[in-house]
Amino acid sequence: MYLNVAEIESAITSLHDAYPDTSEIITPPHLTHEGRTTRLLRVGTRQIDEVPGILLLGGIHAREWMPPDALVSLAADVLEAHDLATGLGYGSSTFTAAQVTQVVENLNLLFFPCVNPDGRAFSQTTSATWRKNRRPAPAGSTGSSCIGVDLNRNFDFLWDHTSKFAPDADVHTSSTPCNPQVYRGPAPASEPETRNVVWVLDTYPKIQWMADVHSAVPVILHNWGSDQNQSTTPADNFRNPSLDTVRGRPDDGIGEFIPERDLKIAVELAERMNDAIRAVRGVDYGVEAAYGLYPTSGTSDDYAYSRHLTNPAATKVIGYTIECGDSFQPVFSEAEQVIQEVSAALLALALNAPEVTDGA
Amino acid sequence: MNEELDVIRCHVVAENAEALREFIHETQPDVGCRAVARHTQAGVGLDLYLRQEQLDQARAARSAPQVSIIEIENVTENWRSLTEEIGSGDRFAHRDAIPHGLGRKE
Numbered sequence: 001m002y003l004n005v006a007e008i009e010s011a012i013t014s015l016h017d018a019y020p021d022t023s024e025i026i027t028p029p030h031l032t033h034e035g036r037t038t039r040l041l042r043v044g045t046r047q048i049d050e051v052p053g054i055l056l057l058g059g060i061h062a063r064e065w066m067p068p069d070a071l072v073s074l075a076a077d078v079l080e081a082h083d084l085a086t087g088l089g090y091g092s093s094t095f096t097a098a099q100v101t102q103v104v105e106n107l108n109l110l111f112f113p114c115v116n117p118d119g120r121a122f123s124q125t126t127s128a129t130w131r132k133n134r135r136p137a138p139a140g141s142t143g144s145s146c147i148g149v150d151l152n153r154n155f156d157f158l159w160d161h162t163s164k165f166a167p168d169a170d171v172h173t174s175s176t177p178c179n180p181q182v183y184r185g186p187a188p189a190s191e192p193e194t195r196n197v198v199w200v201l202d203t204y205p206k207i208q209w210m211a212d213v214h215s216a217v218p219v220i221l222h223n224w225g226s227d228q229n230q231s232t233t234p235a236d237n238f239r240n241p242s243l244d245t246v247r248g249r250p251d252d253g254i255g256e257f258i259p260e261r262d263l264k265i266a267v268e269l270a271e272r273m274n275d276a277i278r279a280v281r282g283v284d285y286g287v288e289a290a291y292g293l294y295p296t297s298g299t300s301d302d303y304a305y306s307r308h309l310t311n312p313a314a315t316k317v318i319g320y321t322i323e324c325g326d327s328f329q330p331v332f333s334e335a336e337q338v339i340q341e342v343s344a345a346l347l348a349l350a351l352n353a354p355e356v357t358d359g360a
Numbered sequence: 361m362n363e364e365l366d367v368i369r370c371h372v373v374a375e376n377a378e379a380l381r382e383f384i385h386e387t388q389p390d391v392g393c394r395a396v397a398r399h400t401q402a403g404v405g406l407d408l409y410l411r412q413e414q415l416d417q418a419r420a421a422r423s424a425p426q427v428s429i430i431e432i433e434n435v436t437e438n439w440r441s442l443t444e445e446i447g448s449g450d451r452f453a454h455r456d457a458i459p460h461g462l463g464r465k466e
Contacts, residue, residue, distance in 0.1 A: 001445050001446060002442075002446045002447065003447055004446055004450075006450045006453075007451055010450050010453050014455065017455055017458075061393060072459055073459070073463075074463075075461070076459040076460055077462070080460065080465060081463070086465040087465070087466050088463040089464035090462070090463055090464070094466070124446050128367065128438075128439030129390070129409060129436070152393075170385065172394070214393045215393065216392070216393065217398075217407075219396050221394065292394055292397060293380065293381060293384070293395040293396070294391075294395050296394065323396065327369065329438065331442065340462050343461065343463060
């Protein structure tokens with residue numbers, strides 16, 4: 001059965017109670033619009049400032065029911081396997097006891113299973129395809145679609161698409177509050193749920209990788225989503241105002257700069273995740289840059305990676321979006337298969353991230 | 361319980377990305393989480409989410425002849441039956457009720 005919102009929170013509490021030496025509950029400061037507290041479960045034997053961290057996000061989009069369940073399942077697996085000194089298996093994707101120990105004792109995994117509990121509760125009880133949070137509708141606006149902000153268009157990365165992209169770039173976001181899917185919000189990081197993710201990245205500078213789990217395609221996406229990648233012209237980047245009228249167009253010879261080394265790391269790690277997924281039951285998610293049919297702005301993955309470029313004191317965070325499965329709400333027996341794919345992918349990320357990043 | 365009109369998931373395939381963009385620009389559907397199109401021998405495809413009236417309008421759109429539209433599922437109808445697969449109450453409220461993941465411990 002899918003977890004409801006109360007169960008996600010009590011699962012975090014129960015796991016910490018059962019494994020107090022290998023876990024810690026972290027509570028970000030901002031309550032949701034409906035007054036909910038959200039929490040993370042840190043898994044690792046070392047202190048948060050001792051070893052590199054991986055931030056794992058789920059539930060940003062309300063209707064995508066599998067990611068929170070996947071993150072709770074994986075946290076439970078890793079904690080139990082470490083405690084029992086066993087390995088873990090998902091289909092034909094296997095991890096030895098030594099590998100589980102390596103992850104738990106040399107990294108911190110920060111599980112943030114349900115960033116948007118208000119939205120999830122609404123999607124599970126009232127509206128199948130609800131995507132946004134539950135920010136009240138602006139004064140004077142009526143209609144259910146005027147409620148809410150798309151949290152994954154609310155991060156402070158090229159947020160103002162009307163001034164930062166070519167007018168014909170068709171950026172997949174909206175400045176219209178009543179857009180039922182992709183309203184970007186009234187200001188960058190206007191939403192408490194967005195600010196909670198920012199708070200985690202600000203507070204824990206040892207975080208070097210982030211995977212935001214969504215559904216569905218399936219695919220593993222790496223930076224950038226704002227424009228097509230290029231590694232030859234450093235000046236063509238999101239901070240360059242002279243590109244504000246041309247950014248985001250496909251195949252125009254102007255792209256977002258990503259250093260070759262970072263691109264190599266991002267792709268290599270994504271491919272190792274995909275290998276682990278494929279071993280579960282043969283599904284090939286594939287690996288792509290996040291710029292798809294359209295550019296995006298204000299997304300978590302690009303925000304995470306952009307932070308070290310806008311603030312040289314910030315840690316570089318390689319960001320991913322994993323679009324798992326092929327539907328938002330499959331029957332749970334199918335969701336269980338997808339949860340195993342996500343679990344295998346994230347364990348592969350944890351196992352390979354330090355080596356691939358340091359060795360590139 | 362459900363306040364919205366039924367939403368249909370459709371798979372739309374066009375000969376190329378430009379034709380797909382043109383169809384989406386004209387019909388303004390929900391393109392899902394990220395608009396990631398997949399290339400196959402049939403062309404460039406993407407899942408779209410449309411209410412029945414939107415789907416009818418999309419089939420009649422000027423750019424519709426450039427795409428094939430295949431209905432995959434009624435998302436809302438499936439959701440109605442899925443509500444029985446959501447936890448009721450709180451399975452982990454008791455301190456001894458510890459979640460177990462789906463991985464094999466081996």
